[in-house]
Amino acid sequence: MTKRPEEIALMAEAGKLLAGVFAYLDQLDLIGMSTMQVNDLVDSHIVHQLQARPASKGQYGYAYALNASRNNVVCHGVPSESDILQSGDIVNFDITLEKHGYIADSSKTYLVGQVSPQAQRLVQVTYEAMWKGIKAVRPGARLGDIGHAIERHARHHGYSVVRDYCGHGIGREMHEPPQVLHWGRPQTGLMLREGMVFTIEPMLNQGHYDVHTEDDGWTVVTLDGQLSAQFEHTVAVTRSGVRVLTLRAEERVQH
Secondary structure, eight states: OBOOHHHHHHHHHHHHHHHHHHHHHHTSOOTTOBHHHHHHHHHHIIIIISOOEETTTTGGGOOSSEEEEETTEEEOOOOOTTOBOOTTOEEEEEEEEEETTEEEEEEEEEEOSSOOHHHHHHHHHHHHHHHHHHTTOSTTOBHHHHHHHHHHHHHHTTOEEOOSOOEEEOSSSSSEEEEEOSSOOTTOSOBOOTTBEEEEOOEEESSOSOEEEOTTSSOEEETTOOOEEEOBEEEEEOSSSEEETTOOTTHHHHO
16 A cells, blocks of 8 residues: 555656646646546647556547536546636646656646636635645555544535545555545544545535536536535655655645
8 A cells, every 4th residue: 555665756746747638737727628628638738748558548448538516516527528717616626647657646726817816716725725724645544534623614615525435545556445525524534544545625505515427427516516625635644744746836835
């Protein structure tokens, strides 16, 4: 379950490349683009510019380089030519990248054009909740500490935490043990040890945490139709705390 230092170094290399994919996305004017256009650009960038592999492509029969989850889509949104991004939307792009046999996984929710204050607040609190979870990571802490930190922040701001999906160990495989719940009780669950690598990827809903999977077998939406947002990083437990392997350039100063 734990990774050797040389393995973590390779995962950090994949994570740095993946952070660069989001920097590339940051430059796009998303208004009027289809989520399939975004997918195709990301796919090409990973393969041709980074000489890496979109790890989600072909995983579990999935055909695309990313998930595009817009507005009330919680996760696993399938890119489509007919899914056109419009001013006022929020959209999460969840991307995995493999380099030298190791996988990094990250996601970011984008504000498209002029977004309502309510949607902006949801996105901001979700981002903060992810970081609350990350900052709970250290040797000797437990998985429940991560979930508790996330849920406490979400509930304080009036949001619910989706319970049907969670973070996960990661390495040569996209999904490895352990499961990392985004809710829980402190000092419960698996104890963290140096060398563990996993994702923290909370999904916060404006309304209830209940979700529904649509007929395509992938797209997960809020049951009440309200907005959902998500952020994700891949992290490693270090001797003294935590290292974010997918840290983006703009986050280095903040965190």
